[in-house]
Amino acid sequence: MKNHPVKWNVPTKILYGEKDNLTSFETMKDFADINKASLTVMKGGEHWFHTEEQMNFLDMWILNAMRLLSCM
Numbered sequence: 001m002k003n004h005p006v007k008w009n010v011p012t013k014i015l016y017g018e019k020d021n022l023t024s025f026e027t028m029k030d031f032a033d034i035n036k037a038s039l040t041v042m043k044g045g046e047h048w049f050h051t052e053e054q055m056n057f058l059d060m061w062i063l064n065a066m067r068l069l070s071c072m
Contacts, residue, residue: 012037015061017045017054 014037016028025041032039042049042057049058 013065014039016041018043020047022047
């Protein structure tokens with residue numbers, strides 16, 4: 001595992017594409033665990049969300065996160 005110099009105590013949500021070819025799932029999971037961030041994995045998603053399906057998933061993910069924030 002790589003050392004991550006950044007640590008924060010701000011509620012954080014991460015969206016990760018299952019087929020990300022730039023950042024491994026293990027690295028992302030370790031980072032999320034260390035920083036107590038929630039991690040959502042889009043099945044079939046890539047590093048850059050660009051297809052219609054990926055953009056729809058991203059939109060719904062953002063809307064859900066906003067709904068959860070408004071309930072706090």
